[in-house]
Amino acid sequence: MIRPSPIDWSTWSAPVHATLMFVVREGRILLIEKKRGLGAGKINGPGGKIDPGETPRECAMRETEEELLIRVKDPVKLGELHFAMSDVPDILCHVYRAGDFDGVPTETDEAVPLWFATADIPYHRMWSDDRYWLPVMLEGRTFLGRFAFTGDDVSWNQLVTDVEWPEGE
Numbered sequence: 001m002i003r004p005s006p007i008d009w010s011t012w013s014a015p016v017h018a019t020l021m022f023v024v025r026e027g028r029i030l031l032i033e034k035k036r037g038l039g040a041g042k043i044n045g046p047g048g049k050i051d052p053g054e055t056p057r058e059c060a061m062r063e064t065e066e067e068l069l070i071r072v073k074d075p076v077k078l079g080e081l082h083f084a085m086s087d088v089p090d091i092l093c094h095v096y097r098a099g100d101f102d103g104v105p106t107e108t109d110e111a112v113p114l115w116f117a118t119a120d121i122p123y124h125r126m127w128s129d130d131r132y133w134l135p136v137m138l139e140g141r142t143f144l145g146r147f148a149f150t151g152d153d154v155s156w157n158q159l160v161t162d163v164e165w166p167e168g169e
């Protein structure tokens with residue numbers, strides 16, 4: 001049975017805009033254990049809220065530099081995630097992927113760097129939406145994911161793949 005969406009996505013907008021960055025290189029993905037803030041204790045990509053006047057790409061690069069002390073090269077936007085949350089403000093998240101970086105991933109106050117084989121992603125320690133879209137991101141395909149959450153659980157989801165994002169986003 002296809003459940004009707006609890007959200008009217010045609011009028012949905014989010015008060016919080018954020019980013020995620022995934023470095024994927026030689027069959028491995030660079031993730032973080034987040035030490036504080038929303039999702040503390042979970043494994044995720046580096047990322048965070050977009051500052052005023054900043055583009056999503058600039059934010060994704062800045063957050064990765066702040067959290068892991070590395071500078072990613074040529075990030076490409078692959079996805080957008082629309083999160084309708086039950087207990088925190090809704091989030092629109094831009095997802096970037098990069099294949100290379102300068103520097104050495106280093107633990108900071110915000111994050112512990114962790115490399116995983118792409119065949120061995122620790123979904124049980126991640127946000128519950130990640131298992132839907134991360135495999136598509138690893139294939140290098142574009143996507144739009146919409147998720148309604150009840151607490152920490154996905155109560156409704158939709159994933160559209162092979163979306164065309166505007167040039168330069």
Ligand SMILES: CNc1ncnc2c1ncn2[C@@H]1O[C@H](COP(=O)(O)OP(=O)(O)OP(=O)(O)O)[C@@H](O)[C@H]1O
Nearest residue numbers: 018019020036037038039047048049083093127129
């Ligand atoms: C609901 N399902 C979810 N699935 C995957 N990722 C999710 C997520 N919900 C939030 N995220 C990401 O988590 C980071 C929060 O970070 P962020 O806004 O920095 O939170 P934090 O409380 O630390 O705030 P500051 O920006 O430090 O003020 C940010 O990248 C955001 O995209």
